[in-house]
Amino acid sequence: MSMAELAQLGLLRLEWAIFFYFLAVNSFYAVLLLSAAWELRDHVHRTRAESRWRMLSSRVAPRISMLAPAYNEAATVGQSVRGLLTLRYANLELILINDGSRDGTMDVLQREFALRPVTPLFRQLIPNKPIRALYRSATHPELLVIDKENGGKADALNAGLNLARGELVCAMDADTIIEPDALLRMVRPFLLMDDTVAAGGTIRIANGCQVHGGRIVTLRAPRRPIPGFQVIEYLRAFLFGRLGWNRLGGNLIISGAFGLFNRAAVLEAGGYTHDTVGEDMELVLKLRRNAYEKKTPGRVAFVPDPVAWTEAPETLRVLGRQRDRWHRGLADTLWRHRRCMLNPRYGALGMIAYPYFVFIELLAPLVELIGFLGLLAGLIMGAINFPFAVLFFLVAYGFGALLSALTLILEDVSYRRYPAISDRFVLFGWTLLENIGYRQLTVLWRIRGLWKFLRGNKQWGAMERRGIGSAAASSTGR
Amino acid sequence: MSLLRAVLVVFLASYAIAGLILLLRALWFSYRTNHYAAPLAAARAVALGALRGHTDLAPIGKLPRRLQGRVIVELARVVSGTDRVTVAELAQRLGLIEPALKQCGSRRWHRRLRGARFLTLLDVKTPAMAALFDDPHPLLRAQAAEWGARQNSDILLRRITALISDRSPACRFTAKDALLRAGAAAVLPVHDYLESAPEDALIDALEVVAGLAEPRFSAMCDNLSRHVRPAVRVAAVRALASIGGEQAAAAALRALTDSDPLVRSAGAEAAGLLRQSAAAPHLYRMLGDSEFEVQRAAALALRALGASGELLLRRAARGPDGAAAQLAKRALT
Numbered sequence: 001m002s003m004a005e006l007a008q009l010g011l012l013r014l015e016w017a018i019f020f021y022f023l024a025v026n027s028f029y030a031v032l033l034l035s036a037a038w039e040l041r042d043h044v045h046r047t048r049a050e051s052r053w054r055m056l057s058s059r060v061a062p063r064i065s066m067l068a069p070a071y072n073e074a075a076t077v078g079q080s081v082r083g084l085l086t087l088r089y090a091n092l093e094l095i096l097i098n099d100g101s102r103d104g105t106m107d108v109l110q111r112e113f114a115l116r117p118v119t120p121l122f123r124q125l126i127p128n129k130p131i132r133a134l135y136r137s138a139t140h141p142e143l144l145v146i147d148k149e150n151g152g153k154a155d156a157l158n159a160g161l162n163l164a165r166g167e168l169v170c171a172m173d174a175d176t177i178i179e180p181d182a183l184l185r186m187v188r189p190f191l192l193m194d195d196t197v198a199a200g201g202t203i204r205i206a207n208g209c210q211v212h213g214g215r216i217v218t219l220r221a222p223r224r225p226i227p228g229f230q231v232i233e234y235l236r237a238f239l240f241g242r243l244g245w246n247r248l249g250g251n252l253i254i255s256g257a258f259g260l261f262n263r264a265a266v267l268e269a270g271g272y273t274h275d276t277v278g279e280d281m282e283l284v285l286k287l288r289r290n291a292y293e294k295k296t297p298g299r300v301a302f303v304p305d306p307v308a309w310t311e312a313p314e315t316l317r318v319l320g321r322q323r324d325r326w327h328r329g330l331a332d333t334l335w336r337h338r339r340c341m342l343n344p345r346y347g348a349l350g351m352i353a354y355p356y357f358v359f360i361e362l363l364a365p366l367v368e369l370i371g372f373l374g375l376l377a378g379l380i381m382g383a384i385n386f387p388f389a390v391l392f393f394l395v396a397y398g399f400g401a402l403l404s405a406l407t408l409i410l411e412d413v414s415y416r417r418y419p420a421i422s423d424r425f426v427l428f429g430w431t432l433l434e435n436i437g438y439r440q441l442t443v444l445w446r447i448r449g450l451w452k453f454l455r456g457n458k459q460w461g462a463m464e465r466r467g468i469g470s471a472a473a474s475s476t477g478r
Numbered sequence: 479m480s481l482l483r484a485v486l487v488v489f490l491a492s493y494a495i496a497g498l499i500l501l502l503r504a505l506w507f508s509y510r511t512n513h514y515a516a517p518l519a520a521a522r523a524v525a526l527g528a529l530r531g532h533t534d535l536a537p538i539g540k541l542p543r544r545l546q547g548r549v550i551v552e553l554a555r556v557v558s559g560t561d562r563v564t565v566a567e568l569a570q571r572l573g574l575i576e577p578a579l580k581q582c583g584s585r586r587w588h589r590r591l592r593g594a595r596f597l598t599l600l601d602v603k604t605p606a607m608a609a610l611f612d613d614p615h616p617l618l619r620a621q622a623a624e625w626g627a628r629q630n631s632d633i634l635l636r637r638i639t640a641l642i643s644d645r646s647p648a649c650r651f652t653a654k655d656a657l658l659r660a661g662a663a664a665v666l667p668v669h670d671y672l673e674s675a676p677e678d679a680l681i682d683a684l685e686v687v688a689g690l691a692e693p694r695f696s697a698m699c700d701n702l703s704r705h706v707r708p709a710v711r712v713a714a715v716r717a718l719a720s721i722g723g724e725q726a727a728a729a730a731l732r733a734l735t736d737s738d739p740l741v742r743s744a745g746a747e748a749a750g751l752l753r754q755s756a757a758a759p760h761l762y763r764m765l766g767d768s769e770f771e772v773q774r775a776a777a778l779a780l781r782a783l784g785a786s787g788e789l790l791l792r793r794a795a796r797g798p799d800g801a802a803a804q805l806a807k808r809a810l811t
Contacts, residue, residue, distance in 0.1 A: 045588035046617060049551065049595045054624065059689055060654045119811040121777055123770045192616075192648045391482040398489035405496035412503055421504040428497055 008383030011374055015384060018371035019392065025360050026399040032244035033406060039246050040239075040414050043304060052184040056088055062190060063091040064183060064260070065166030069156035070096060070174035074103040078112045080174050083214020085140050089183040094143045095160045096174065100129075100150025109145055114138040120163065126271035128159040153256070154272035154279040161271050164263055171280070173257045175311065177206060177216060182306035186260045195297035197265040197287050200254035201306035202238045204417070205231045207314065216309055221423040221430075226319060229434040230312040231427060236407045239414075242302040249348030250288065251300045252357055256280035258308035265290075265297070276336070277458055278329020285337045292346045305415065320445045327365075327449030328457065334358055335453075365446035371396070372440070397435040404431035517541055521549045528568050529553075529561050538572060546572050547596070554599045566600040575602060582606040587615040594618060598625040611637045616646030623649065627656030635664050639671040642686070643679035650682055658689040665692045672698050680705070684713035688720040696725045703729040708738035715741065719748035727754050734760040739769035746772065750779030755786050762790040765802040773802065777809035 055061055066084060070077050077096075084094050098105050109115060115135035129151035137143035148159050157171055168190060172178065182201060189196040207227035210218035222228045245251045254261075256279065269286045272279045284300055291298020313319040334357060341358065343350040375392060378384030384392075408427055411417065418424055521538040528535065538546055550572070554565045569575050574596075581593025583606065590613065597607055598621060610622035623641050626634035638660075641653035657664040668686055672695070675683050680702065687695045695717065702714035715733045718726035730752060733745025746764060749757035757779070764776035780787035794806035 045591070048588075048592060049599075051555075051595070051599070051624075054652070054655060058655045059658050060651060060685065119808045121774045121805060121808055123774075191651050192646075194647050388479055388482070391479065391486060395482050395486050395489065398486060398493070402489050402493050402496065405493055405500075409496055409499055412500060416507075419507075421508055424500055424504050428500055432493075 004381070008378070008381055011378040011381065011383040014374045015371065015378060015392065018367060018374065019396070021367055022371075022396050022399075025364065026403070028356065028360065029240075029399075029403055032248065033240045033403060033410075034244075035247045036240035036244035037410060039243050040304060040410060043243075044414055047185075047188075047305065052181060055184050055187065056090055058090050061090045062168050062187065063093070063166035064089060064168045064170055064187070065160070065164035065263070066092065066094045066170045066172065067157050067160035067164065068094065068096045068172055068174045069099050069153050069160070070101065070105055071099045071150070071153075071156075072101045072103045072105060073174050074101070074105045074108050076175050077105050078108050079214045080177075081109070081113065081143065083177055085143065086180060086214070087178060087183055088180050089187075091166075092142060092183070093164070093166060094140075095146060095164060096143065097146045097148060097156040097160050099148060099152070099156040106145075106147055110135075113140060113143055113145075115145055118144075120144075122163050124162050125267050126158045126161060127274075128155050128162065131159060134163070152274065154274050154276070157279075158271040158274075161263065161266060167263060168260055169263045169266065170258070170260045171256065172259075172308065173310070176203075176257045177211065177214060177309040178258060179307045179309075180215070182258075182308060183260075185306040186303055189299070189301035189303060190260070190262070193299055193301070195299045196301055197262045197291065197297055198254055198284060198300045199260045200242060200251065200300075200302050201258045201260075201308055202304055203234060203255050203257050203308050203310055204238075205234055205312045206309035207312050209309070219417060219423075220420070221418055221426045222312075223426060224314065225430070225433065225438070226314055226316065227312045228426065228430040229438045230319075232404050232407075232430050232434055234312075235411055235427075236404055238302075239304060239410055240403070240407050243304050245353065246302055249352040251302050252284055252288070252349075252353050253281045254284050254300065254302075255308075257310050258306070261287075262297075268296075273336075275458060276329060276332045277325050278333045281329060282333045282336065285333055285340075288349050289337060289340060289346065292349065307417075316441065320441070320448070323442055323445040324449035324452060327362075327446040328453040330357070330362055331450055331453040332458075334362060362450075365443040366450065368443050369447060372443075397439065400439070401431050401435055404434070514541070514545060518545060518549070521545070522552070525549050525553050525565075525568065529557070529564050535568070535571060538568075543574070543577075547574055550574060551596070551599060562601055566602055569600055575600070578602075579604060579606050582610065587613075587618060590615070590618055591621060594621040594625065598628075601625075601628050603629060608634065608637070611641075616644070616648050619644060619646070620648045620652035623652045623656045627660050630663060632663070632667065635660055635667040636670070639664070639667045642671065642682045643676050654682060654686050654689075657686045661690070662692070665690055665694060669694060669698070672702075677707070677710075680707075680710045681713045684710070684717045688713075688717040691720045691722075693721055693723060696721055696723055700725045700729055703733065708736075708741050711736065711738070711741045712744040715744040715748050719744075719751045722752060727752055727756070730754055731757055731760070734764065739767070739772050742767065742772045743769070743775040746775035746779045750775075750782035753783060755783060758783055758786055758790055761787070762794060765794050765806060766799050773805055777805050780806075781809050 068084065081096060114137060116138050118134050118136045120134060129149040131146055131148045133147045135145040144163065146159050146163060161169060186199055186201050189199045205222065205227055206216060208220045208222035209216050222231060242251050265287055269290050273282045276282050288298050288300060290296065313322055340346045340350045340354045342355060375384065375389050379386065379389050405428065408431065418427065517537065517540060521541055524535060524537045538549055550565060550569045554562060557565060578593040578596040581589045584590050594607060594610055597604060607622060607625045610618045613619050619641060623638045626638050638653050638656050641649045644650055657668060668683065672683050687699060699714045699718045703711055703718060705711050705714065715729055718729045730745050730748035733741050734757060736742050736745065742764065746761055749761060761776045761780050765773055767773050780791050788810065791806040791810050794802050795810060797803055
């Protein structure tokens with residue numbers, strides 16, 4: 001057999017290996033989807049016609065401290081805080097952490113909320129950059145503002161954790177719009193199960209929606225492709241990805257934009273880790289690992305109905321930066337906790353969830369790229385004929401499109417957030433189109449993230465925002 | 479190739495079916511919304527009219543059963559007192575109560591829950607709901623507690639009190655909440671319960687006692703403030719602080735010298751809350767406690783005492799103990 005023949009055979013075998021990898025991955029996705037459907041059915045049964053007013057006015061409701069870090073958010077901070085102050089919950093404090101903003105964030109807060117300096121007695125249980133001053137609002141006593149030196153989101157959240165007085169803390173982004181009754185829904189797992197240490201809610205894309213007074217007033221599916229594709233991605237990630245994990249060994253990710261945590265457990269775990277770009281996942285993994293190691297409570301639940309709205313990047317440049325950072329965060333977190341890998345000591349975490357995140361979430365882009373390049377090489381060398389290549393491509397991406405469509409059905413039978421027929425068909429269209437070009441771009445961004453991780457890059461990169469529901473507002477995140 | 483082709487055909491067919499399902503559901507919901515918009519509006523108006531004594535329920539009766547239930551639920555959620563009784567009568571006349579009662583006896587927990595929630599909303603007095611206190615599903619037991627708290631019955635309040643020691647946190651939460659909402663009517667059942675409460679339930683029961691703040695609990699709380707478990711002592715001191723009186727003051731003073739820091743901290747909080755000037759010298763010493771939470775509670779309590787406490791805080795601010803001085807300065811700011 002000649003070298004060329006050997007290469008051709010190798011390429012063909014590689015393609016089949018990758019095909020079976022795809023099949024295994026997609027089979028696992030199918031299991032996740034079934035698990036999510038089962039969980040969703042149960043959730044709908046549990047919550048149908050429930051009266052949340054009891055929690056709204058309860059004297060025994062656990063105290064929640066909202067932690068909202070803000071960095072150069074002068075354009076939106078006023079509206080965001082006003083929105084947060086109208087959240088429905090009986091026992092709530094709001095801690096806004098100004099993380100050394102260089103714009104007029106503090107001025108806006110001073111002006112709009114009549115801040116007065118205070119000196120609460122507290123102990124620094126976890127490290128954070130020096131606090132310059134603390135203020136309480138004269139008009140809204142439940143609002144505490146921490147003005148501190150810049151140290152990044154994790155550092156800002158740690159400062160908030162030190163000052164929070166609530167049993168539960170809700171970590172969020174200052175520019176996230178949280179639905180008014182989201183906390184009433186989010187607190188459920190803590191009341192239903194003694195061992196809950198963290199709960200995550202659903203994040204949805206607000207691009208295309210109209211916002212008034214810090215609330216989403218008109219919900220529409222984005223007509224522009226980049227945010228449109230992200231709506232599908234988020235639906236897939238939250239509605240079947242995270243929900244499915246509730247029954248398959250628990251979640252490893254709670255979005256940094258909206259998560260509720262047991263404060264004592266977070267402090268016990270040492271708070272957020274500073275030198276990572278994946279601080280949200282790192283905290284969850286730390287909480288779960290702690291629970292296994294110290295035999296303490298460690299349930300991490302995902303609740304599908306509390307919703308927070310966020311603005312998705314509208315340009316490929318910014319989106320690429322975000323995805324590359326997410327993948328670096330994933331790689332960094334998995335590397336830090338590598339001891340969990342296939343380690344029976346960590347139960348479902350070590351044997352199911354962690355390997356899934358390594359083999360599927362982390363390495364999938366690499367395998368996908370190798371498969372794509374192999375297919376091209378096979379075509380050029382004549383090892384693979386064109387119809388086979390086309391079929392392979394269609395099958396590989398077809399299942400992704402099918403899963404997205406099934407997620408849309410799951411959304412439709414449960415929450416039906418997009419009531420207009422046109423919106424549902426726009427979304428259905430995006431399920432198909434995201435596989436053409438967009439998905440391949442995300443593969444490249446994630447590989448770039450992996451590469452940067454290997455080179456030790458821990459930069460956040462600039463995020464440009466237009467401001468939810470308005471075209472004029474702009475701010476720069478980290 | 480043939481395998482790939484077969485897989486692709488399955489995918490394409492499934493994808494097309496998914497699209498069709500979405501289309502059909504969208505059309506169905508659109509049709510239903512448009513078709514029932516006017517009848518629903520008319521039914522809502524009639525239901526509102528029924529509160530003012532109008533008796534013609536025909537527009538509601540024309541709706542499907544599910545939408546009739548929706549109209550009733552919407553109305554029941556925004557009314558109370560006699561209006562809610564009227565809504566319950568309305569539901570009875572429409573024949574909606576009977577199916578809900580049947581649902582309460584269903585073998586499936588979610589059906590029982592749906593029926594129970596409907597009956598709770600309408601405050602329907604029925605043995606079917608009382609039976610749910612023994613339901614195997616915690617959400618049903620919690621629902622029974624929610625219903626029972628509105629029935630003004632000593633027997634039911636005792637059943638709710640028993641749920642304080644339930645293994646499910648949802649039941650414990652609802653029971654505590656229900657008892658606090660019941661107010662004075664819950665005092666006797668909680669008092670009797672505390673006399674023989676299982677040890678694990680004492681803290682939750684004392685939380686209810688703190689909320690009820692009824693002097694009849696003083697002697698019992700005083701006993702429990704000497705309990706062997708620090709967490710129970712903490713809860714008892716807190717309950718006494720909310721009740722007030724001589725026993726509370728004595729318990730607070732005693733707690734200040736407890737061996738457990740959490741109890742000392744609770745004692746300091748109680749002393750501040752009760753404005754116990756006699757505790758001031760103890761609180762001053764506690765500014766130098768080895769535990770931060772105790773120091774903090776002592777500083778806050780001294781601040782709460784007013785002039786006498788502030789005097790001691792000023793002295794501590796000038797004192798040799800650096801940490802205590804720092805804390806006192808911050809408490810004075």
